[in-house]
Amino acid sequence: MWGETHKDLPRLPLCMEKVAILGGTFDPVHCGHLLMAETAVSQFGIDRVIWAIDHTPRHKSHSVLASFDQRREMVALATAGRSDFAFLPVDTNASGTSAIDTLLYLQNLATEAQRYWIIGADALQTLPKWPRCAEIAGLCDWLVAGRESVGVGESEMGKSSIDDWAGDNMQVETSAVCCKVAEQMAVLGVQLRWQVLAMRAIEISSSHIRRCSAESRDFRYLVPESVRSYIATHSLYQQPAVES
16 A cells, blocks of 8 residues: 555564654654754664554644645655654554554553654643553653743844753753653652653644745745655645644
8 A cells, every 4th residue: 555655563572672652643743853853863862653543642732734644655755765763563553543553552562662752842741631641651661852942132132042041941841741740640659760862842733834834835845845745646735724
C-alpha cells in the first residue's frame, strides 16, 4: 500500500535499543514534529523513533480532516531517508489510541529496550485524563518539548538577552508543568520519569497549516516539500480549518 515510503518496523526483537514513541494526529505532520524527534535522537541517543498515528483520537475537539492512510503517508514522506524513524505494522494499533497501543506492543516486543515517549508539555498536562494512564505512565521515560514562554519587549533588553531569557524561562515553565503532572500521577501510585528536550518552543501548528491550505496561502517552510506537494496534489484541507 505504501510503496517506497512504507516504513513498517520489522517484527523483530529490538534488543537493548533506546526506542521512543512520538504519537499524534499529524493532520498534517510538520517541521515542529520532526524537530522534536531529531532533538530526542541527538540529546538522548535514541536509536529508533516510532511514529504512532492516531486513528480516531478521542482527545481532539475536532474531526480529523485527512484520512488515517493520508496522514500516515504524509509522515512516511516527511521521514523518508531516516532509517531510525519507523512505524509499527498497522494491525498492532487499530483501536484508535495508537500511541498507547504502540507502547504496550513495544513492552511485549522489546522487553529489554529502554522506552521513551516524546510529547509536548501541553499534551503532557492531559496525561492524568488519558485512558489507562496509571498503566502506561510508568512504562517509559517522558521527553517533553517546551511550551511557549511569555515574552518581554525588545525595548527592555537586547535581542540576544531576549533569546537567552526566553529559552531559560521556557525550560523553567516546562519543568513546572512536568512536576505538576508528576504530582498528579503520584496520587495514582505512579512515578513519572521525565526530562525536558533542549529546544525552542514550537510555534508551528497543524491547524495553522490547514488554515493556510484552505485560504491558498503559502506554508512551504512549515512542512517538508514532499508533504506540501502531497497536500496540494490531493487537495487536502480545502474546507475552513478548525483549531487543534
